[in-house]
Amino acid sequence: MADVLLEVNHLQTQFREGKTKRITAINDVTFQIRKGEIVGLVGESGCGKSVTSLSIMRLLQDTAGEITNGSVLLNGKNLLTLSEKEIKRVQGKQISMIFQEPMTSLDPVLRIKKQMLEEIQLHMNLTKEKALEHAADMLKMVGIPDVAQTLESYPFQLSGGMCQRVMIAMAMSCYPDLLIADEPTTALDVTIQAQILDLMRELNRKNGMSILLITHDLGVVAETCSRVIVMYAGRIVEQADVQTLFQNPRHPYTRGLLACLPRIGRRVESLPSIPGTVPSLNEMPEGCKFAPRCRLATDLCREKEPELRDVEGCEGCQVRCWLAGQKEAKEALK
Ligand SMILES: Nc1ncnc2c1ncn2[C@@H]1O[C@H](COP(=O)(O)OP(=O)(O)O)[C@@H](O)[C@H]1O
Ligand SMILES: [Mg+2]
Structure with missing residues (x-):
């Protein structure tokens, strides 16, 4: 099918426990996401939603986890066989992820400005000035009131909700083909939640960004997604x-x-x-x-x-x- 963006086939991920034991966290996970589609992923806590997204993103290296079977094709290319260097070019540019825990993806020792510039300049062909403008625009879009001050801040100077919004802005800043949003709005108040969902829908409509939306809120799924897993x-x-x-x-x-x-x-x-x-x-x-x-x-x-x-x-x-x-x-x- 020409319009398939992501194809996950029989994906299995295991965690090492002790020296010899392995436990299977996800097994035989098979699904597709088409270009421009918003797909919901639901299930109780502990069902394997985050492990599925981390596996797709090849972000298990900091855990005892390992993909033990299957393939993940993005535009027909298997992400599981890419080198570390190649996968870095895909992360952020083609697939971006919003994490459940914002602190895990912000660097504590860098100002927000520096982190955003690095990400934007790595993937987009913009001058420093333009990249900074773009960063500020993205922060405005996720409802950050004092953009200038936020850009100059370190993560620890911001509240959890603000960090979450910065992370969401960063994830969307390079207009990825696929955004994996892992319970993106859980920590945010209702108004901001609605604003961020609107922004995701807008990028979906305008840029054809596909979204895998992980949430326990079935109301959000009903409103936002065309398909549900x-x-x-x-x-x-x-x-x-x-x-x-x-x-x-x-x-x-x-x-x-x-x-x-x-x-x-x-x-x-x-x-x-x-x-x-x-x-x-x-x-x-x-x-x-x-x-x-x-x-x-x-x-x-x-x-x-x-x-x-x-x-x-x-x-x-x-x-x-x-x-x-x-x-x-x-x-x-x-
Ligand atoms: N780093 C890890 N090490 C060991 N087991 C893990 C790790 N991360 C997740 N798991 C286990 O994998 C299963 C799926 O977890 P997870 O994907 O986080 O669930 P969900 O996101 O659906 O709440 C759970 O049983 C969890 O305990
Ligand atoms: Mg999870």
Whole structure:
């Protein structure tokens, strides 16, 4: 397909534990992002969303993590086989990432101005003066009130929310083809959240920037994304266009997540939720990883892990469930 920007195939990442042990954090992760598309990635905490993004970005070197299988193609080129030098040219310019923890991506000993200039001048052909103007414009766009003073500051002189906004401005400053935004607005207040989502949507509309938006806010997904990927225990369990996912979720886990959405008129204390917790990487169940929490689970589910398979009659929809689509399961889940 000509319009595919990112193609992730059977990606597996493991973490070393002690000398010999390896635990698998994500497994068989396969999905595509088209040019200009905004894709949501959802799932409870610990499901592997951040590990997936760090793996795509080749940013696992500071952890005990290692990609042990699969490929990540950007415009057809496998990022996993690029040299360190080559990948540095891709990071920031072609793919940029906004991290959950802003402090991890700002250099504590450099003024904001210096960091932004370095990034912009590395990837864009601008004079120092123009690059500085561009940096200031980006800071304005993420709602930083005192741009001049912020440029002169060190990260520790700024609040967490300000650092987050600086990081977002930096990530978007070179107009990447793909922005991976890992819970980008979690630490920010509601007004700024809305402003930053607007800015992302604007860059998507104007520059055709694709976005992988990781969030636990399904309301934001409904408003922003055209497609949604649901992860559970390091696997993709469902993928669909946003309308199908909200109107006709097929995986019991997706149904559980949607049931957690507050509805108007429902008291907050009475929210239905999914009982139990995400299994730890050391104690992964044999079969379907969701089976222990699924009230429909059969012996087959407990024994054998289902594959992610195409849903018949639903273009681009995939589900990893033995029971999805079966009439009895549908009835039981009503
Ligand atoms: N640096 C690390 N070392 C060991 N295990 C890790 C590391 N980072 C993440 N993990 C494990 O990988 C799994 C997926 O984590 P993560 O991708 O951060 O989840 P999410 O972003 O969906 O909340 C979790 O079980 C987590 O404990
Ligand atoms: Mg995360």
